[in-house]
Amino acid sequence: MISSEIDYLVRLMSKLPGLGIRSARRIVLHLLNNKEKEMLVLSSEIKQVAELVQFCSICGNMDTKETCYICLDDKRDKSIICVVENVGDLWAIERSSVFGGQYHVLGGVLSALDNIGPKDLKIENLVERAKNKNTKEIILANSATVDGQTTAHYLADQLSECNVLISRLAQGLPIGGELDFLDDGTITQALKARSEV
Ligand SMILES: [Zn+2]
Incomplete structure (x- = not known):
């Protein structure tokens, strides 16, 4: 059994394209074992890009600028x-x-x-x-x-x-x-x- 928070993270991860529950478990375990160097960097990067990204007003491409x-x-x-x-x-x-x-x-x-x-x-x-x-x-x-x-x-x-x-x-x-x-x-x-x- 793993904690419910970690289990939830695994289930979220397993919904990503190309990942199943097994690879999601491996990735989460890897991140937990490399918390400072990878997990925190990745989570802050995801948050930052999610907040900045928008669709180009001309062509519809994605970028952090209009x-x-x-x-x-x-x-x-x-x-x-x-x-x-x-x-x-x-x-x-x-x-x-x-x-x-x-x-x-x-x-x-x-x-x-x-x-x-x-x-x-x-x-x-x-x-x-x-x-x-x-x-x-x-x-x-x-x-x-x-x-x-x-x-x-x-x-x-x-x-x-x-x-x-x-x-x-x-x-x-x-x-x-x-x-x-x-x-x-x-x-x-x-x-x-x-x-x-
Ligand atoms: Zn464009």
Whole structure:
């Protein structure tokens, strides 16, 4: 038996992605054994980031500032916007270091099953950004899931009136594949061989 406070911590930890009850127990035990150097540092860091983090007012990325580090970076190409479903996908594309443009984070996918409609995603802002005369290309980097592709079709339709090139990632992404799970080489190829919609 372990104390109820520690047991509660283990149960909270076990709900994190990729962790089960066994690995949660191991992590908590490790932290308890390294209280000063790791447990207290980690807990204060989590609290600090949680209090500071916000969504970028332009692209929807997460940062501790109102405008994120990507939107503020003058060296990045302002004429290309890569549309992704979530921040995890943005990180996946950034990891491949093949893309030097801007992003737009939708905040999910259209889904009849989960009752998520266009108003629940950042689509209006995307159309606004596409209408900006500096925007030349919009890359739809939706995942190869059914909902991801439905969303991509909807976006292509909404953007058709804007004077921009609309492209999508090359086929060959695994069906049902989400960007975050792909290796950097696959993402690089999918971006380089993107085709016009
Ligand atoms: Zn941003």
